[in-house]
Amino acid sequence: xxxxxxxxxxxxxxxxxxxxxxxxxxxxxxxxxxxxxxxxxxxxxxxxxxxxxxxxxxxxxxxxxxxxxxxxxxxxxxxxxxxxxxxxxxxxxxxxxxxxxxxxxxxxxxxxxxxxxxxxxxxxxxxxxxxxxxxxxxxxxxxxxxxxxxxxxxxxxxxxxxxxxxxxxxxxxxxxxxxxxxxxxxxxxxxxxxxxxxxxxxxxxxxxxxxxxxxxxxxxxxxxxxxxxxxxxxxxxxxxxxxxxxxxxxxxxxxxxxxxxxxxxxxxxxxxxxxxxxxxxxxxxxxxxxxxxxxxxxxxxxxxxxxxxxxxxxxxxxxxxxxxxxxxxxxxxxxxxxxxxxxxxxxxxxxxxxxxxxxxxxxxxxxxxxxxxxxxxxxxxxxxxxxxxxxxxxxxxxxxxxxxxxxxxxxxxxxxxxxxxxxxxxxxxxxxxxxxxxxxxxxxxxxxxxxxxxxxxxxxxxxxxxxxxxxxxxxxxxxxxxxxxxxxxxxxxxxxxxxxx
Numbered sequence: 001x002x003x004x005x006x007x008x009x010x011x012x013x014x015x016x017x018x019x020x021x022x023x024x025x026x027x028x029x030x031x032x033x034x035x036x037x038x039x040x041x042x043x044x045x046x047x048x049x050x051x052x053x054x055x056x057x058x059x060x061x062x063x064x065x066x067x068x069x070x071x072x073x074x075x076x077x078x079x080x081x082x083x084x085x086x087x088x089x090x091x092x093x094x095x096x097x098x099x100x101x102x103x104x105x106x107x108x109x110x111x112x113x114x115x116x117x118x119x120x121x122x123x124x125x126x127x128x129x130x131x132x133x134x135x136x137x138x139x140x141x142x143x144x145x146x147x148x149x150x151x152x153x154x155x156x157x158x159x160x161x162x163x164x165x166x167x168x169x170x171x172x173x174x175x176x177x178x179x180x181x182x183x184x185x186x187x188x189x190x191x192x193x194x195x196x197x198x199x200x201x202x203x204x205x206x207x208x209x210x211x212x213x214x215x216x217x218x219x220x221x222x223x224x225x226x227x228x229x230x231x232x233x234x235x236x237x238x239x240x241x242x243x244x245x246x247x248x249x250x251x252x253x254x255x256x257x258x259x260x261x262x263x264x265x266x267x268x269x270x271x272x273x274x275x276x277x278x279x280x281x282x283x284x285x286x287x288x289x290x291x292x293x294x295x296x297x298x299x300x301x302x303x304x305x306x307x308x309x310x311x312x313x314x315x316x317x318x319x320x321x322x323x324x325x326x327x328x329x330x331x332x333x334x335x336x337x338x339x340x341x342x343x344x345x346x347x348x349x350x351x352x353x354x355x356x357x358x359x360x361x362x363x364x365x366x367x368x369x370x371x372x373x374x375x376x377x378x379x380x381x382x383x384x385x386x387x388x389x390x391x392x393x394x395x396x397x398x399x400x401x402x403x404x405x406x407x408x409x410x411x412x413x414x415x416x417x418x419x420x421x422x423x424x425x426x427x428x429x430x431x432x433x434x435x436x437x438x439x440x441x442x443x444x445x446x447x448x449x450x451x452x453x454x455x456x457x458x459x460x461x462x463x464x465x466x467x468x469x470x471x472x473x474x475x476x477x478x479x480x481x482x483x484x485x486x487x488x489x490x491x492x493x494x495x496x497x498x499x500x501x
Contacts (some may be wrong), residue, residue: 053094064119068156096139173251174430186240216258239281302376312423325371335362
């Protein structure tokens with residue numbers, strides 16, 4: 001049948017069974033493209049314990065499948081539909097849809113990240129208006145469908161992405177409904193308002209081609225914490241890698257991306273492209289222009305203290321201030337979950353995170369309690385990990401290894417720094433406090449004399465040169481202000497039902 005030797009067969013059987021791994025194996029041993037297809041089909045029969053979604057086609061057989069439910073959403077203009085993204089053991093995704101009266105029934109039986117054996121469904125044609133992935137078929141679910149929960153298994157991936165290249169984005173932008181997944185290195189986040197007064201959030205990221213891209217998240221996504229956890233992104237250790245699903249792409253004034261009802265945002269996903277981005281960033285580490293805070297929009301602390309709750313929610317402010325006090329009696333670090341950066345609790349030799357469960361290890365991260373002052377007022381604050389590393393020039397673990405780390409902490413005092421902060425109400429003290437997410441020291445240029453022999457007369461006649469005010473460096477391609485025209489009728493959905501979790 002096939003002239004397949006034993007070593008190659010052993011490699012196939014021991015592999016994960018994914019097409020990507022198998023294709024690499026076959027290519028490495030010089031198997032032709034035609035034989036690759038045949039061998040892949042053979043290996044699917046040998047390796048797969050359960051049928052996958054690869055063979056599913058419209059109006060064809062619908063075998064029992066084992067899948068994990070990753071996401072759910074209600075598409076634009078389709079309040080009577082509920083869509084799901086399913087992934088099988090090969091890491092292949094397929095979109096499922098239920099309609100009308102079946103929505104409530106199916107929603108109650110499928111949990112996000114739950115693993116199920118699904119039978120009694122139909123394979124239907126893809127609806128171009130609602131499709132977010134490229135599988136040639138969609139699964140139609142209903143009250144008659146059978147969902148049997150199965151044990152959570154590592155064989156079913158917990159994430160699924162189909163990241164687009166710049167070229168693919170350009171092609172998708174020409175379509176009426178071009179949808180892409182995107183991943184990049186987080187640079188900055190801004191709150192904006194459209195021409196019609198509609199608030200949205202814009203993230204600037206750097207992609208694998210080392211170019212900057214702006215992603216706009218409309219209010220329905222930006223204010224949904226299970227879709228977009230802003231604090232996790234702003235406090236994540238640099239470089240923070242952010243992945244987006246199902247973004248609408250257009251090319252009106254250069255490539256722009258914006259959220260749809262199917263958009264989810266993930267921080268530091270487990271993906272090869274995320275690792276490549278980290279390597280790219282680390283190779284450029286001495287030149288991190290995105291970490292510089294723009295100096296032309298600083299707000300006096302006295303003005304911040306006058307703001308009301310509605311004026312501070314979800315907003316980031318820039319201040320220029322000194323650290324005048326450091327409180328170390330409550331510690332200056334905390335143990336954090338390696339996945340979400342939340343505080344963890346020690347359980348014997350492991351660590352428990354309320355979000356991600358038991359972890360083998362925990363990260364040590366900065367949480368420095370300080371008082372900040374400018375020439376107008378003072379405010380209590382907390383410096384978290386990214387800002388702490390930027391000010392101290394070392395990780396929290398490196399500081400902890402020093403003989404006297406407290407002395408190093410006190411070296412931060414009485415130095416004017418540029419800080420990006422968020423405000424919170426301190427209910428106990430009945431005042432505002434701030435969270436410092438980013439920080440840097442003003443850039444100072446050293447002016448050297450061109451000659452060591454300068455006479456007193458020359459010094460009197462020639463005034464000392466002054467250093468011009470430094471402009472913050474902006475990332476490549478991020479100079480143009482991102483403006484979205486919300487006259488697009490797809491952006492106005494009055495009376496629309498809230499998004500499904």
